[in-house]
Ligand SMILES: Nc1nc2c(ncn2[C@@H]2O[C@H](COP(=O)(O)OP(=O)(O)OP(=O)(O)O)[C@@H](O)[C@H]2O)c(=O)[nH]1
């Protein structure tokens with residue numbers, strides 16, 4: 253009788269201009285749901301979702317910006333020990349793509365150096381119908397090539413997605429999961445294990461992992 | 469942005485951030501502004517270049533110090549959390565614990581008669597302690613048993629003493645304790661920073677000793693816990709709580725003008741580079757309304773000492789608190805030393821940080837810290853700062869301007885949480901009642917259940 257592999261916790265942060273669909277992507281991934289006129293998420297900006305890739309299970313701890321990025325006021329805590337990041341833009345909003353470049357730069361400065369970053373052009377559904385049609389009246393304002401070349405330059409994963417139709421959404425998280433170095437070798441994980449001794453669990457009793465696995 | 473809010477908060481120090489978080493959870497629409505480009509105000513933890521530009525602007529940071537800039541998180545205000553204290557309580561109830569990891573402080577030490585020793589926290593440790601002679605140990609044991617067993621409703625546990633009418637000195641004397649023992653109970657356990665408490669009723673001291681003893685009992689090594697990456701994580705964690713509940717954050721935003729009601733009697737809003745924000749209430753640290761605060765008369769000196777070795781005679785501990793009671797060195801107030809290392813991720817591997825602080829009593833404050841420096845041994849560098857302490861002139865109910873107090877020199881956050889609860893009461897008109905916030909799993913369920 254072998255116990256299932258414990259899930260590897262991975263902190264994933266979301267970055268991107270307001271209204272590009274960050275929270276919607278998370279909602280689609282975590283709950284397979286979409287809301288048309290979504291209010292900014294209140295009270296739920298920390299979500300977890302497990303994702304199995306091959307024989308590895310990753311438990312994403314997803315940090316949504318919760319509006320702190322509106323005036324560029326994210327705390328260093330937000331980036332701390334993040335192993336993955338989604339930099340999201342809206343393919344119908346060129347300004348959001350410029351902002352995405354800024355966030356990639358910020359991540360290189362603030363986050364640990366082996367962080368896995370995915371560049372995500374969202375709202376693909378808005379251009380889907382006119383793909384291959386006339387360029388002029390398309391809602392698309394950021395071409396797939398522009399996205400790809402930024403990703404290549406900065407060594408990022410790249411996806412175009414739709415939180416609305418769920419196009420490519422799971423692929424983003426699976427793609428990141430497969431690229432994340434195995435837990436023991438990352439900078440963040442090293443820092444974590446070196447200080448794990450003497451940690452205290454303030455909420456009390458939650459960390460009794462051993463009991464879950466008890467066969468009796 | 470020209471918007472209406474319920475509350476504007478100025479300064480991202482711990483007091484302001486906790487209030488911001490609590491008020492946002494209560495459904496208030498909060499705008500939180502800081503003129504500086506980092507979180508934490510006076511309760512920030514600084515990286516090496518921030519630290520040197522603040523304390524030694526003329527000199528370059530020494531290049532013999534290792535690690536990356538951000539491997540250094542040096543607290544401006546040295547404090548620890550009591551494991552069983554009120555800030556811990558607030559952290560747990562708001563679930564801010566999920567953003568911050570805590571570790572124990574490995575030991576609690578006190579200076580007595582020229583040397584330092586571990587503070588005994590229970591009867592068994594008292595018996596083993598090198599701080600006392602054999603007879604004194606027994607007296608100390610009986611005293612601690614009295615404290616542990618004391619029950620208001622059972623007169624048999626009172627030993628003829630009344631905590632609300634007897635002074636603490638009378639209680640000590642009932643057990644025949646020596647002055648040196650009183651010193652470490654009053655200063656290293658009850659954490660009083662001077663001897664005024666001796667002639668006051670015993671109850672507050674009893675409560676402080678209980679807090680100490682219960683805090684040690686919680687995790688074992690010392691009564692203290694400390695966040696990885698420094699105290700600056702605390703305001704950030706509460707700011708995040710606020711943001712999750714709809715709070716808006718603007719750093720690097722000086723206040724161009726404070727707006728008042730037409731008759732000039734009440735706060736109405738602020739003007740910044742982003743536009744006008746209106747609210748009937750402002751909560752701010754003393755620096756935002758200098759004309760509405762007064763000096764408490766106390767000034768604090770703090771010295772950040774960078775070292776490459778642990779403190780001698782402390783079993784090479786990675787972290788500790790060391791208290792030098794005033795009596796022991798002929799002072800009126802205690803000297804506190806907080807020692808931290810890479811175990812709390814506040815310095816690179818191999819380094820130690822000792823922050824020494826006390827209330828200034830003379831015209832040459834840095835000399836007052838000498839007894840502490842002697843105990844620390846060689847220092848690679850020392851950065852010193854002096855802070856004047858302020859408190860608000862009015863309670864804020866008349867003009868809607870609610871101001872926090874400066875962070876005092878006590879070694880923990882109990883007085884800070886008193887201030888937080890007091891401001892909360894004045895702003896909300898009801899006492900703070902901590903309700904457990906839904907945890908992650910429940911949040912997910914709530915989200916799944918959204919129509
Ligand atoms: N058509 C379409 N609309 C989307 C998509 N994703 C999100 N939206 C809509 O875009 C709006 C903003 O989505 P959010 O998920 O709140 O965006 P956000 O990036 O979290 O925004 P902030 O939290 O304000 O920074 C909402 O009205 C969503 O319904 C998508 O893939 N396609």
Ligand SMILES: [Mg+2]
Nearest residue numbers: 274275292293
């Ligand atoms: Mg959002």
